[in-house]
Amino acid sequence: MDARFGLDKHVTLPGDFALAGGAVLPELTIAYETYGRLNANASNAILICHALTGDQYVASTHPMTGKPGWWQRLVGANKPVDPEDYFIICANVLGGCMGSSGPASIDPRGGRPYAMAFPVITISDMVAAQARLLDHLGVARLAAVIGGSMGGMQALSWAVQYPDRVGKVVAIASAARHSAQNIAFHEVGRQAIMADPMWAGGDYAPDAPPAAGLAVARMAAHITYLSEEGLTEKFGRRLQDRAAVSFGFDADFQVESYLRHQGLSFVERFDANSYLYITRAMDYFDLANTHDGNLARAFAAARCRFCLVSFTSDWLYPTTESRRIVRALNAAGAPVSFVELESPFGHDAFLLDAPEMNRVISGFLSA
Amino acid sequence: MDARFGLDKHVTLPGDFALAGGAVLPELTIAYETYGRLNANASNAILICHALTGDQYVASTHPMTGKPGWWQRLVGANKPVDPEDYFIICANVLGGCMGSSGPASIDPRGGRPYAMAFPVITISDMVAAQARLLDHLGVARLAAVIGGSMGGMQALSWAVQYPDRVGKVVAIASAARHSAQNIAFHEVGRQAIMADPMWAGGDYAPDAPPAAGLAVARMAAHITYLSEEGLTEKFGRRLQDRAAVSFGFDADFQVESYLRHQGLSFVERFDANSYLYITRAMDYFDLANTHDGNLARAFAAARCRFCLVSFTSDWLYPTTESRRIVRALNAAGAPVSFVELESPFGHDAFLLDAPEMNRVISGFLSA
Numbered sequence: 001m002d003a004r005f006g007l008d009k010h011v012t013l014p015g016d017f018a019l020a021g022g023a024v025l026p027e028l029t030i031a032y033e034t035y036g037r038l039n040a041n042a043s044n045a046i047l048i049c050h051a052l053t054g055d056q057y058v059a060s061t062h063p064m065t066g067k068p069g070w071w072q073r074l075v076g077a078n079k080p081v082d083p084e085d086y087f088i089i090c091a092n093v094l095g096g097c098m099g100s101s102g103p104a105s106i107d108p109r110g111g112r113p114y115a116m117a118f119p120v121i122t123i124s125d126m127v128a129a130q131a132r133l134l135d136h137l138g139v140a141r142l143a144a145v146i147g148g149s150m151g152g153m154q155a156l157s158w159a160v161q162y163p164d165r166v167g168k169v170v171a172i173a174s175a176a177r178h179s180a181q182n183i184a185f186h187e188v189g190r191q192a193i194m195a196d197p198m199w200a201g202g203d204y205a206p207d208a209p210p211a212a213g214l215a216v217a218r219m220a221a222h223i224t225y226l227s228e229e230g231l232t233e234k235f236g237r238r239l240q241d242r243a244a245v246s247f248g249f250d251a252d253f254q255v256e257s258y259l260r261h262q263g264l265s266f267v268e269r270f271d272a273n274s275y276l277y278i279t280r281a282m283d284y285f286d287l288a289n290t291h292d293g294n295l296a297r298a299f300a301a302a303r304c305r306f307c308l309v310s311f312t313s314d315w316l317y318p319t320t321e322s323r324r325i326v327r328a329l330n331a332a333g334a335p336v337s338f339v340e341l342e343s344p345f346g347h348d349a350f351l352l353d354a355p356e357m358n359r360v361i362s363g364f365l366s367a
Numbered sequence: 368m369d370a371r372f373g374l375d376k377h378v379t380l381p382g383d384f385a386l387a388g389g390a391v392l393p394e395l396t397i398a399y400e401t402y403g404r405l406n407a408n409a410s411n412a413i414l415i416c417h418a419l420t421g422d423q424y425v426a427s428t429h430p431m432t433g434k435p436g437w438w439q440r441l442v443g444a445n446k447p448v449d450p451e452d453y454f455i456i457c458a459n460v461l462g463g464c465m466g467s468s469g470p471a472s473i474d475p476r477g478g479r480p481y482a483m484a485f486p487v488i489t490i491s492d493m494v495a496a497q498a499r500l501l502d503h504l505g506v507a508r509l510a511a512v513i514g515g516s517m518g519g520m521q522a523l524s525w526a527v528q529y530p531d532r533v534g535k536v537v538a539i540a541s542a543a544r545h546s547a548q549n550i551a552f553h554e555v556g557r558q559a560i561m562a563d564p565m566w567a568g569g570d571y572a573p574d575a576p577p578a579a580g581l582a583v584a585r586m587a588a589h590i591t592y593l594s595e596e597g598l599t600e601k602f603g604r605r606l607q608d609r610a611a612v613s614f615g616f617d618a619d620f621q622v623e624s625y626l627r628h629q630g631l632s633f634v635e636r637f638d639a640n641s642y643l644y645i646t647r648a649m650d651y652f653d654l655a656n657t658h659d660g661n662l663a664r665a666f667a668a669a670r671c672r673f674c675l676v677s678f679t680s681d682w683l684y685p686t687t688e689s690r691r692i693v694r695a696l697n698a699a700g701a702p703v704s705f706v707e708l709e710s711p712f713g714h715d716a717f718l719l720d721a722p723e724m725n726r727v728i729s730g731f732l733s734a
Contacts, residue, residue, distance in 0.1 A: 021614035120614040180598035180622045181590065187623045188586045190616065191630070192559055195579035212562035219555045220587050223548065228682070231547035237653060245651055247388035247487040249557065249643065253650065255547045256554045263558070276616065283620065284612055286604060315595070315682075 004137055005034045005087075007060055010099050013132050023119030026108055030133045031099025032056050032091035035075070036083030038139065045139040046081055046365075047130060048090040049147030049154035052221075052278055053270055055098040058090040059083075064269045073353060074146075080362035081146065089137065093154075094129040095121045095278050097271035101129075103202065104271050115273060116202035123150070123285045127157045131165065144168035144365060148350035149317065150278070153285050156325070159302040159334075160287060169302075170361055172309040173350040175321035176295055176328070177286035182316065185224050186279040189217030193272050202273050214272045215263030222262045227313035227346030231255060288328075295328035302329075306336040307364040309357055311349040337364060371504055372401045372454075374427055377466050380499050390486030393475055397500045398466025399423050399458035402442070403450030405506065412506040413448055413732075414497060415457040416514030416521035419588075419645055420637055422465040425457040426450075431636045440720060441513075447729035448513065456504065460521075461496040462488045462645050464638035468496075470569065471638050482640060483569035490517070490652045494524045498532065511535035511732060515717035516684065517645070520652050523692070526669040526701075527654060536669075537728055539676040540717040542688035543662055543695070544653035549683065552591050553646040556584030560639050569640050581639045582630030589629045594680035594713030598622060655695075662695035669696075673703040674731040676724055678716040704731060 004011070010031040017028040033056045038045060048058045048071065055062070059069040059076045075081040081088055092100040095118070103118040134142070145166050147155040152174025158166045175182075193199055196213025204210060223231075235255035239245065242252065251257040291297040306329055310322040319340045329336040341356050343349035350357065371378070377398040384392040400423045405412060415425045415438065422429070426436040426443045442448040448455055459467035462485070470485040501509070512533050514522040519541025525533045542549075560566055563580025571577060590598075602622040606612065609619065618624040658664035673696055677689040686707045696703040708723050710716035717724065 023614075116616075120616075177604065179595060180602040180604065180620070181593075181595045183604070183620050184586075184590045184598060184622050184626055187618075187620075187626055188583060188590065191586060191627070192562075192583045194616075195559075195563065195583055197564055216555060216559045216562055216583065219551075219558060223551045223555065226548075228546060228548045228685075231551060235547040237544065237547065237550070247390075249483075249487075249561075249647065251554075253547070253550050253554075255551050259551055259554055260558070280616065318595075 005038070007033050008063075009033065011133070011136055013136060017129070017132070019119050019125050020122040021120050025101060025119070027101075028094070028129055028132060029099070029101045029105065030091050030094075030129060032089060032133060033058065033060055034137070035059055035088040036086050038087040038137070042139055043141070043143060044085065045087045045089060045134070045142050047134070047142050047145040047158075048075060048081070048088060049130070049145060049151035050090065050093065051147070051149035051151050052282065053266070053275075054151070055096065056090045056092045057098075059088070062269070065265075070351060073351075074358060074361065080358050080365060086143065087139075089133070089139070091130055091133055093126045093278065095126070095274060095281060097274035102271070103273035103277055104206070118273070118277060121277060121281050123153045123157050123281050124161060126281065127154050127161050130154070131162055134165070140165065142166045144170060146170040146172075146361070147174070148172040149174055149347065150282055153282070156287060159304050159306070160298050163301045163303045166304050168305045168307070168364065170307045170309075170364060171325070172357065173311055173314050173317050173347055174308075175317045176288065176325050178283050179321075183283045185220060186283055188220050190276050190279060192216040192220070193276060199272060204272070209267065210272045211267045214267050214270065214275060217275060218266040219259045219263040222259060224316045225346060225348045227315065227344060229313055229344045230346050233344060295324065296331035299329055299332040299334055302332065302334050304334075305364075306334055307360065308336065308338040309350070309360055310340045311343040311346070312340060313344050314347045314349060316347040372405070374400050375430075376400065378500070378503055380503060384496070384499070386486050386492045387489040388487050392468060392486070394468075395461070395496055395499060396466070396468045396472065397458050397461075397496060399456060399500060400425065400427055401504070402426055402455040403453050405454040405504070409506055410508070410510060411452065412454045412456060412501070412509050414501070414509050414512040414525075415442060415448070415455060416497070416512060416518035417457065417460065418514070418516035418518050419649065420633070420642075421518070422463065423457045423459045424465075426455070429636070432632075437718060440718075441725060441728065447725050447732060453510065454506075456500070456506070458497055458500055460493045460645065462493070462641060462648060464641035469638070470640035470644055471573070485640070485644060488644060488648050490520045490524050490648050491528060493648065494521050494528050497521070498529055501532070507532065509533045511537060513537040513539075513728065514541070515539040516541055516714065517649055520649070523654060526671050526673070527665050530668045530670045533671050535672045535674070535731065537674045537676075537731060538692070539724065540678055540681050540684050540714055542684045543655065543692050545650050546688075550650045552587060553650055555587050557643050557646060559583040559587070560643060566639060569643075571639070576634065577639045578634045581634050581637065581642060584642060585633040586626045586630040589626060591683045592713060592715045594682065594711060596680055596711045597713050600711060662691065663698035666696055666699040666701055669699065669701050671701075672731075673701055674727065675703065675705040676717070676727055677707045678710040678713070679707060680711050681714045681716060683714040
């Protein structure tokens with residue numbers, strides 16, 4: 001089998017990689033997984049794009065947590081994105097912390113980790129890095145690119161940046177720009193990290209990260225991934241292993257215990273500086289920005305079919321944002337199908353059991 | 368004039384003050400303001416209850432910030448709550464940091480600040496402390512008690528705890544219990560404070576507080592006081608004093624700059640330990656709790672008229688929570704008027720210009 005294909009792959013692509021912000025990386029490393037076989041005319045490739053805290057292990061066991069791939073409900077045998085049919089690629093984003101170039105990478109010019117000297121990146125930089133990976137893999141054109149949340153931002157960007165290289169775009173629970181509220185929540189997370197003395201301007205040792213700050217950032221973000229309805233259903237005001245409140249500051253309530261666990265476990269698998277860079281990339285994201293704020297014009301060059309999915313209880317990337325994209329695509333004359341799915345699980349819905357979402361994607365891919 | 372009445376008052380009431388959690392304070396200090404004159408039969412007293420980060424300066428210039436009173440739109444000459452007509456009382460809550468007994472108070476038994484040795488308090492304790500203050504002021508019965516947010520929780524509690532001492536209850540943008548999402552956001556704030564090494568288990572010096580942690584807590588909370596719609600209208604993706612993003616971690620966006628300012632200015636006027644205690648009191652709040660979860664039964668003894676107000680874009684204490692209270696009051700046979708007001712300003716709406724709210728309260732008080 002081709003050594004470029006398979007699990008736990010990484011490649012360092014030499015040569016300057018110019019970023020949207022003007023900086024240049026002297027080389028680009030991308031960590032990725034592929035599933036299935038690239039067919040003879042290289043027409044069956046699907047790129048899966050991950051969200052803020054996701055990674056390349058879309059359908060493989062995570063090497064640090066031992067948990068199943070984060071989208072095995074969608075990607076795998078007898079799933080809508082089946083390696084029997086498709087050559088599936090998932091790469092850790094530029095700026096990430098699972099092997100792709102990011103703030104924890106060694107700057108080849110200095111021999112030390114970049115830390116905060118890593119240049120600020122954008123969603124378009126992430127997509128450009130993916131395009132370089134596709135060149136390396138011999139994939140001139142994607143049958144489809146699929147992503148949820150920040151992954152959806154990348155998917156939409158593919159249609160704008162590389163209109164000739166993608167046939168279908170699936171963007172789930174996503175948006176064409178980050179709202180003021182989205183930016184605000186990210187800023188809280190960044191301030192929580194930077195307020196932690198262990199952060200040390202980004203120059204912390206890998207074994208002494210700003211764990212407390214990153215945990216707080218994760219806790220705040222995690223609330224935004226759920227819905228009020230979902231939290232009430234899952235936890236309500238139920239107490240954690242006790243019959244009455246303690247009149248103290250322990251985690252009396254199940255929801256407190258759950259949140260603390262989310263914060264602590266996140267710290268074990270994610271890099272604080274990466275969190276800063278990726279949230280910043282998302283805040284900067286506004287597809288219409290390079291077209292005088294006109295989203296339809298941003299999509300003017302698109303040559304692909306679009307499928308958008310939103311969830312009723314998602315208040316982080318609400319249906320209104322998907323509708324805004326649909327209107328722009330309509331105005332641009334691009335073929336688009338859109339569905340809002342009922343779910344009480346908020347933004348996280350796209351990562352959970354969502355049979356309707358699977359049917360929609362399956363139908364769209366085979367259409 | 369009676370020395371008990373007027374501005375910048377405080378009183379230390381000797382004798383044990385027993386708390387809901389079982390602890391006992393050996394004395395109780397309450398800082399308060401009064402406006403207007405108590406009439407001959409002491410029938411014109413109105414108690415205003417403040418929210419989480421409010422204080423007794425409802426209609427007086429804040430001594431630390433120099434800003435006008437926080438509810439001068441409602442309380443003052445020619446306002447619905449006019450000192451010409453009413454004897455108006457507003458006290459810093461038990462657990463607060465503006466002069467009432469709280470974690471920064473000196474424990475008379477040890478001569479040192481309580482800090483985290485201060486007992487955990489509840490909304491019912493706050494209300495019991497207000498009742499002690501009324502005893503001191505010679506007010507046997509309130510014409511009305513009015514509060515928004517946590518102030519509304521106190522107002523509702525008055526009807527339950529002291530049914531014979533209150534004639535009318537106005538609860539605005541409030542709830543009869545804290546939801547899982549409410550608790551979750553508070554827990555994030557507490558964890559941010561406790562993660563700050565300057566917090567030092569609560570034993571920080573007054574001039575060396577856990578400022579970074581408290582600022583993060585305030586930033587996270589502040590987002591919940593606004594609405595997505597309001598944030599978009601006020602800030603959108605507009606940049607702060609620059610023509611283009613900086614590709615860095617400065618406050619590029621106005622919303623970031625605004626949030627940082629909210630965090631920093633809050634630290635100058637609020638005590639971190641008080642923030643822990645008051646948020647905890649709110650989390651513990653569930654009026655139905657002492658009545659087997661039956662809110663109507665909790666209101667069974669109420670003898671007053673109720674007025675509830677909610678705002679369309681308030682997602683922290685949404686209209687559904689007010690409706691739940693209205694249903695319980697209806698079931699309890701209590702007279703209640705309820706109105707949901709249109710506003711794009713989220714939970715904060717009750718503190719902003721709200722002519723309709725003023726009309727509703729004015730009409731309710733004079734009815």
